[in-house]
Amino acid sequence: xxxxxxxxxxxxxxxxxxxxxxxxxxxxxxxxxxxxxxxxxxxxxxxxxxxxxxxxxxxxxxxxxxxxxxxxxxxxxxxxxxxxxxxxxxxxxxxxxxxxxxxxxxxxxxxxxxxxxxxxxxxxxxxxxxxxxxxxxxxxxxxxxxxxxxxxxxxxxxxxxxxxxxxxxxxxxxxxxxxxxxxxxxxxxxxxxxxxxxxxxxxxxxxxxxxxxxxxxxxxxxxxxxxxxxxxxxxxxxxxxxxxxxxxxxxxxxxxxxxxxxxxxxxxxxxxxxxxxxxxxxxxxxxxxxxxxxxxxxxxxxxxxxxxxxxxxxxxxxxxxxxxxxxxxxxxxxxxxxxxxxxxxxxxxxxxxxxxxxxxxxxxxxxxxxxxxxxxxxxxxxxxxxxxxxxxxxxxxxxxxxxxxxxxxxxxxxxxxxxxxxxxxxxxxxxxxxxxxxxxxxxxxxxxxxxxxxxxxxxxxxxxxxxxxxxxxxxxxxxxxxxxxxxxxxxxxxxxxxxxxxxxxxxxxxxxxxxxxxxxxxx
Amino acid sequence: xxxxxxxxxxxxxxxxxxxxxxxxxxxxxxxxxxxxxxxxxxxxxxxxxxxxxxxxxxxxxxxxxxxxxxxxxxxxxxxxxxxxxxxxxxxxxxxxxxxxxxxxxxxxxxxxxxxxxxxxxxxxxxxxxxxxxxxxxxxxxxxxxxxxxxxxxxxxxxxxxxxxxxxxxxxxxxxxxxxxxxxxxxxxxxxxxxxxxxxxxxxxxxxxxxxxxxxxx
Numbered sequence: 001x002x003x004x005x006x007x008x009x010x011x012x013x014x015x016x017x018x019x020x021x022x023x024x025x026x027x028x029x030x031x032x033x034x035x036x037x038x039x040x041x042x043x044x045x046x047x048x049x050x051x052x053x054x055x056x057x058x059x060x061x062x063x064x065x066x067x068x069x070x071x072x073x074x075x076x077x078x079x080x081x082x083x084x085x086x087x088x089x090x091x092x093x094x095x096x097x098x099x100x101x102x103x104x105x106x107x108x109x110x111x112x113x114x115x116x117x118x119x120x121x122x123x124x125x126x127x128x129x130x131x132x133x134x135x136x137x138x139x140x141x142x143x144x145x146x147x148x149x150x151x152x153x154x155x156x157x158x159x160x161x162x163x164x165x166x167x168x169x170x171x172x173x174x175x176x177x178x179x180x181x182x183x184x185x186x187x188x189x190x191x192x193x194x195x196x197x198x199x200x201x202x203x204x205x206x207x208x209x210x211x212x213x214x215x216x217x218x219x220x221x222x223x224x225x226x227x228x229x230x231x232x233x234x235x236x237x238x239x240x241x242x243x244x245x246x247x248x249x250x251x252x253x254x255x256x257x258x259x260x261x262x263x264x265x266x267x268x269x270x271x272x273x274x275x276x277x278x279x280x281x282x283x284x285x286x287x288x289x290x291x292x293x294x295x296x297x298x299x300x301x302x303x304x305x306x307x308x309x310x311x312x313x314x315x316x317x318x319x320x321x322x323x324x325x326x327x328x329x330x331x332x333x334x335x336x337x338x339x340x341x342x343x344x345x346x347x348x349x350x351x352x353x354x355x356x357x358x359x360x361x362x363x364x365x366x367x368x369x370x371x372x373x374x375x376x377x378x379x380x381x382x383x384x385x386x387x388x389x390x391x392x393x394x395x396x397x398x399x400x401x402x403x404x405x406x407x408x409x410x411x412x413x414x415x416x417x418x419x420x421x422x423x424x425x426x427x428x429x430x431x432x433x434x435x436x437x438x439x440x441x442x443x444x445x446x447x448x449x450x451x452x453x454x455x456x457x458x459x460x461x462x463x464x465x466x467x468x469x470x471x472x473x474x475x476x477x478x479x480x481x482x483x484x485x486x487x488x489x490x491x492x493x494x495x496x497x498x499x500x501x502x503x504x505x506x507x508x509x510x511x512x513x514x515x516x517x518x519x520x521x522x523x
Numbered sequence: 524x525x526x527x528x529x530x531x532x533x534x535x536x537x538x539x540x541x542x543x544x545x546x547x548x549x550x551x552x553x554x555x556x557x558x559x560x561x562x563x564x565x566x567x568x569x570x571x572x573x574x575x576x577x578x579x580x581x582x583x584x585x586x587x588x589x590x591x592x593x594x595x596x597x598x599x600x601x602x603x604x605x606x607x608x609x610x611x612x613x614x615x616x617x618x619x620x621x622x623x624x625x626x627x628x629x630x631x632x633x634x635x636x637x638x639x640x641x642x643x644x645x646x647x648x649x650x651x652x653x654x655x656x657x658x659x660x661x662x663x664x665x666x667x668x669x670x671x672x673x674x675x676x677x678x679x680x681x682x683x684x685x686x687x688x689x690x691x692x693x694x695x696x697x698x699x700x701x702x703x704x705x706x707x708x709x710x711x712x713x714x715x716x717x718x719x720x721x722x723x724x725x726x727x728x729x730x731x732x733x734x735x736x737x738x739x740x
Contacts (some may be wrong), residue, residue: 048560053560056558056559056560056561057561057562057563058560058561058562058563059562059563060562140700144558144695144698144700144701145695147558148555148558148691148692148695148698149692151554151555151557151558151691152555152688152691152692154563154576155551155554155555155575155576155684155687155688156685156688158565158573158574158575158576159573159681159684159685159688163574164572167574204692205692205693205695207695
């Protein structure tokens with residue numbers, strides 16, 4: 001009985017730790033998460049949410065993408081791998097280190113994993129059954145040490161090179177030729193030798209839990225000076241006086257072709273590209289709006305969809321058949337043994353709302369909502385719109401009403417076969433759109449398609465609550481949610497397991513209005 | 524309970540850099556040891572491209588600023604000297620009152636030694652060389668030297684912060700449990716006091732109280 005209680009608390013700590021560290025990492029690396037955090041109200045203990053009190057580290061509002069991630073990563077034995085990817089327009093100066101997929105290269109983008117965080121609950125197969133006296137209160141020590149570990153991670157994140165460029169991107173006064181996006185998965189490709197050469201690994205001391213060790217490590221690029229990370233110079237608006245229809249223009253005048261003539265660039269628009277020739281291939285990954293599984297491509301050729309590119313620096317076999325992704329998942333021999341996931345495990349990992357006939361992980365779209373793909377009218381895509389600021393507004397067409405259009409994912413025909421379960425950030429699409437906008441004036445038709453589609457998408461869902469619509473097409477276990485309690489019910493399930501709320505190390509109930517008894521320090 | 528001690532790498536700082544460097548180091552340590560409910564606050568240094576974390580408690584900020592001011596006053600009276608600031612965490616234990624002892628005593632369980640070598644800013648190069656007739660521009664070389672020194676200090680400060688995080692990670696068993704409602708453990712910051720001998724006696728006294736501290740290199 002006591003062991004069960006200890007085990008339950010221990011597992012809850014591990015589960016909440018994974019959720020919290022995900023929040024810490026993404027909040028310190030992904031500008032959209034960070035903006036959410038900055039908009040929260042000032043700190044007041046009485047208004048801190050129950051879930052935010054875990055590990056005594058208040059981070060503020062958790063975006064919906066995070067909630068979905070947490071749900072998807074509920075298998076404690078699977079590692080949580082968070083890749084922080086630098087997406088850069090144009091070729092990098094360090095061509096050795098950046099491996100570009102053909103589509104990305106064609107689009108003029110390079111992507112490099114600059115940080116990889118691995119959070120793992122290492123449980124040995126044979127666990128010696130400790131006596132009751134040994135385990136009593138062990139969860140308290142685990143919790144206290146987890147608090148310290150989380151603090152260390154939080155502080156360490158500010159010392160790593162990626163933090164600097166994250167801060168640059170978070171600055172609203174400037175736009176850059178790069179962006180930071182994320183990818184969360186339960187396994188990953190190992191780094192190449194060239195990449196390992198420029199990366200360093202830092203492992204935090206594991207925290208002992210009842211059944212194993214809670215391990216956190218990071219592999220990061222020691223220097224980002226090789227990348228040409230620079231602010232973008234926006235083109236000034238150019239006034240064309242001799243446009244067609246102008247009273248001063250000679251009606252018989254022939255205008256040069258678009259390749260040679262001057263284009264009106266009153267508002268740089270999103271790049272519109274021809275539809276990808278590759279068939280829609282829904283990836284086996286949790287890609288929240290990051291050029292994955294664009295839902296509308298099945299029914300229409302969306303001219304505005306940015307090119308697909310892979311988030312992995314590995315080169316892919318372009319000719320890989322789509323059936324690989326919809327049928328049996330092919331095990332990538334390059335994956336490390338520990339990280340390979342069988343097809344069955346993959347199904348277990350996937351959230352229940354898989355939109356495809358095959359029980360593979362869902363495709364997430366903008367706002368990291370897994371339900372947006374394919375069933376947009378029934379789901380609750382949650383966009384994480386960036387506030388319209390001076391930085392991004394110049395790239396909006398007059399018809400655009402919000403920035404959520406940036407988060408429409410392009411097609412990704414190849415990377416899906418390598419990732420069983422991963423989720424990626426919408427900011428990558430935004431960055432590409434932004435960069436594309438500077439190139440030339442684009443056809444507005446594709447753009448308006450974007451907007452109308454986006455608008456439909458956006459209007460249909462404001463929160464992540466409505467999952468029920470997708471369940472019918474899934475072969476996976478179903479979990480029903482109600483609109484009002486989608487997130488809360490799940491969180492309450494976690495919180496109400498054995499304890500009513502995040503507990504202090506002494507396992508005393510934490511009331512909403514904490515009694516602030518502080519021991520004053522003596523000088 | 525063992526008292527763990529950590530000697531931080533010595534930093535060579537100029538007078539105007541003391542405040543930022545100390546604030547960064549002390550707040551980082553307190554944040555990592557403030558195990559109560561906090562909302563972390565990121566602070567960017569002005570002189571260096573470093574961001575550190577505060578625990579966000581106003582009392583802590585005031586106390587640290589106060590101690591830094593005292594330290595700067597001491598440095599002004601004792602220029603060009605190496606100095607040590609000690610940040611100690613302790614538990615308050617009650618004991619049997621007697622004629623010579625108080626009712627409570629402090630049991631130190633962790634001590635951090637911040638080592639600073641405060642240097643005066645070197646005078647700018649006078650200009651003319653005795654051996655050549657060439658006039659060297661003093662501004663450029665001094666500026667380059669300053670930039671180089673600043674970069675070195677920034678790197679060293681980053682190493683110190685990493686050292687702190689490493690220590691915090693490696694040593695967890697000695698940290699006492701934290702009670703409900705408590706945000707941070709009681710701590711004290713000891714700065715050198717004149718005369719120097721008094722400071723040394725304070726340190727020896729504390730070492731005797733804590734038993735055999737483990738010194739980290």
